[in-house]
Amino acid sequence: MRRRMLLHWPCASVSRATCSHTGIGRGVSPRDKDTFANVHAALPENSVWYPSRCAATSTCDNGRSVKTQGGRYGSALQAASLEGHEKVAQLLIDKNADVNAQGGYYGNALQAASLGGHEKIVQLLIDNNADVNAQGGEYGSALQAASKGGHEKIVQLLIDNNADVNAQGGEYGSALQAASAEGHKKIVQLLIENNADVDAKGGRYGSALQAASEEGHEKMVQLLIENNADVNAQGGRYGSALQAASAGGHEKMVQLLTDKNADDYIRNTGDSGVGPRRRSAGQAGTP
Template identity: 30%
Template sequence: MPHLDPDPALKAAAANDHANVVDNLLTETHPTGREAFVEAVARNNMEVVKLFLRKGYPADSWCIGEALNKAAAAGHKRIVELLLEKTDDWFVGKALCTATEAGCTDFVALLLSRYEHEFMSLGDSVKTAASNNHYEVVELLLQPKLSIMEGSKVKTVSFLLDGGQEKYTAYLGFKIRRAIQAIAPFRRLEMAKLLTTNCS
């Protein structure tokens, strides 16, 4: 008897929120589960997403990161909160870029509260938000890095001792100048004023 690939059936069950079928397939077969998991996330099928994670699927962090990005793009807040516990900063940064471009202020705040990666992509996000005229998102991104990191005193002290605040300020200043250049043709005066105020 030929081996049947369980993944198409698993994807269909996940898409239709059939938790019992998903449970059986995950238990009785050996699927990769990647496409099915992402599909459940995209359709905001919370119980199915939780079931996948309880069963140890998907096994690779890349898939969870991609799912996080899809959830952020679709506005599925509860799933974003769940997946933030399962992924690393690189994928959080990617989701932050997605939320920034869409102007989703709540999601930007949520992702920033978890984001402790190097400051490079924050500067890129400032430019993206400014270019799309997302004023409130730019305000969030321009908050001091220490307020983002306040949940970890050890990391904050280390950040300061390594000269991180000065490096962050210098680099962000460069990115803000790039953002000002990007919006110049559009005469967005309030945005320019906000950026100029924060440009050292």
């Protein structure tokens, strides 16, 4: 059903007569190459679907069409990169698509491919001068996106091409916090080995340690502590790793943090603006 519906969408960009004449209004199969090509050829240049006309009919105008921006994905190249369509990505690049075009939910094609785990497309984009440290999008950078997705080979590839392991921005603030929140131990280890700052602040959780603590990743917490993460670092919505672990009900993690001298009374400095909090993780007392 989904494939049939896909070919109805461009009808909004062409006349009813054209839609009927090309067969698209009848819900033809996308396997019907002649009809598919006719539909794309009929698309006006101001249609949001026009960039895909290049892939279907090879009628790009000196690269102008493939550079059209807008929509959820920002560009045709970003859409192809996210979904893993290597041949389409290559075709768009051959037609002079801008590999560093900014916009859309994922910021750029490299970040989209990195999140999707498409190693060959990541390599293709890098080979065509994609900026590995481009900022923007939901995850701030390609490295943070790959770290969130758990794509170790892509993380290594980006680092090998001089990605900044301490780049700030995006939902998680840093690649290390993203990997810590999602429980990707090998990626956390890889980032630390490449000098990631274990105490970097910012992002959704405030720090990598707080992210791992809130999400209940005990081995991750242990790894971060072994690499000198500050157990009393402040910030984030819970104020500290101990409060985050306590709020999540992670008993073993609370024990681990208190064994490492985590203070159960730390002023919350997160975005909530809440003042001092006490959790039931350590000894009771009066603030």
